[in-house]
Amino acid sequence: MRYKKKASRMMAVSTLLATTVLAGEAQAGLLKEVQERDTLRCGVSSDKAGFSYLTDDGEWAGLDVDLCRAVAAAVLGDAAKVEYVVTTAKNRFTALASGEVDVLSRSTTWTASRDANLGADFTTPWFFDGQGFMTHAEYGIDSVEGLDGAVFCLSPGTTSEQNLEDYFGRRGLTYEAVVIEKSTELYGAFQQGRCDAITNDVTGLAARRTLFSDPEAFTLLPEVISKEPLGAYVPQGDAQWRDIVTWTAFALMNAEELGVTSQNAEELREDGKRPQVARLLGSDGKIGERFGLSNDWAYRAIVQVGNYAEVFERNVGAETPLKFERGHNRLWTDGGLLYPAPIR
Ligand SMILES: N[C@@H](CCC(=O)N[C@@H](CS)C(=O)NCC(=O)O)C(=O)O
Structure with missing residues (x-):
């Protein structure tokens, strides 16, 4: 009995070794x-x-x-x-x-x-x-609802694009999109006023804003609309x-x-x-x-x-x-x- 038990344990070890080698x-x-x-x-x-x-x-x-x-x-x-x-x-x-x-x-x-x-x-x-929103401070907007009808600068292939569609769609809000692939151009277009707002991961917005020539001219809105x-x-x-x-x-x-x-x-x-x-x-x-x-x-x-x-x-x-x-x-x-x- 004892011998058998030992043998089966030995087999288990050799099977394990073989598997390890195969995995290797x-x-x-x-x-x-x-x-x-x-x-x-x-x-x-x-x-x-x-x-x-x-x-x-x-x-x-x-x-x-x-x-x-x-x-x-x-x-x-x-x-x-x-x-x-x-x-x-x-x-x-x-x-x-x-x-x-x-x-x-x-x-x-x-x-x-x-x-x-x-x-x-x-x-x-x-x-x-999480996803947030940034807009021009001069608009005096303090919540996303205020962006109804706004032109958004959007980065293609992002979750930001999809979440915006869901969020605005569900609330009956509308927007127009300006889609730009390269981030420097995207944020450049936003700064120059080609769009009213930009939406992305909150950290992305905050990070890019530190590089703006006049960060104070842009506001981050309080809403965070997604899990990222x-x-x-x-x-x-x-x-x-x-x-x-x-x-x-x-x-x-x-x-x-x-x-x-x-x-x-x-x-x-x-x-x-x-x-x-x-x-x-x-x-x-x-x-x-x-x-x-x-x-x-x-x-x-x-x-x-x-x-x-x-x-x-x-x-x-x-x-x-x-x-x-x-x-x-x-x-x-x-x-x-x-x-x-x-x-x-
Ligand atoms: N986390 C989101 C968004 C990530 C993302 O791509 N963010 C922007 C802004 S920080 C970006 O990098 N866009 C411009 C680029 O691709 O260079 C995703 O995975 O889709």
Whole structure:
């Protein structure tokens, strides 16, 4: 009896090993390609202050850019090994499905139709947003109802376009659309008065407004009309790659939850006192290897990019021109929506 039990357990182990090996063989996907190329190609937006923009030193920076950097640190050991590919809202999914980019990290909302149709798989929300409205301050409008009959500047291929149609349609409000693909031209047209209003993710509106020559001349209205869970998409059907991008985002959130920062990660990794921290930083367990990475994958991302709080504060927090509050983007332990699955 005892012998039998042992034999069946041995069989279970060998089946498990075979499955693991098979999974390993099936893994000749994007991870291998990115490692061989030694560069991550990340699809981003341009001119979005705090999220994805070129600094005066010609470096890419922002909250969306930091996700690309974290993945490069986890996969290639170096946050700088990223080639940034500027995409528009309209061409972003083609860039992903055609293999032009390995990851799309550009204020893209997770929706059912995108997950189902566009050759893309969503990873996990990186920033919870909602759709808002901006108009010319001189109109003296204080709510969306005041925009009945307005001309809107719209970005094609966005959820903003669809939500506007729903929201206005349901209320019997009307609008005219001026559709412009490139964001700089879109916001330029709005500033020049070609449209009465513009609608997009609230953060997008606020971010672009900081770049206006006269930000005070434009008002953000109070209504937020939709849920916009933004995060990275990867090409469809590469489970290993999707896991890597998803868990890199979770790693930075877990780091915040556990009090691990870019500054103390090295020390905490060596002291090994807390099992959760040791697993996250790779001083215990082989989680990195299971993803096809080295066990210090998360450690490298945290040291080079910071935990989620560091990323948030550096790019869009109180000390930046955007001065965003954490709001929905607080950890669940602080009443927010960030609930990173456990690394164990
Ligand atoms: N989250 C929305 C909207 C994202 C979006 O594309 N926003 C605008 C403004 S921030 C944009 O980038 N438009 C111009 C461009 O594609 O360059 C979506 O996924 O559709």
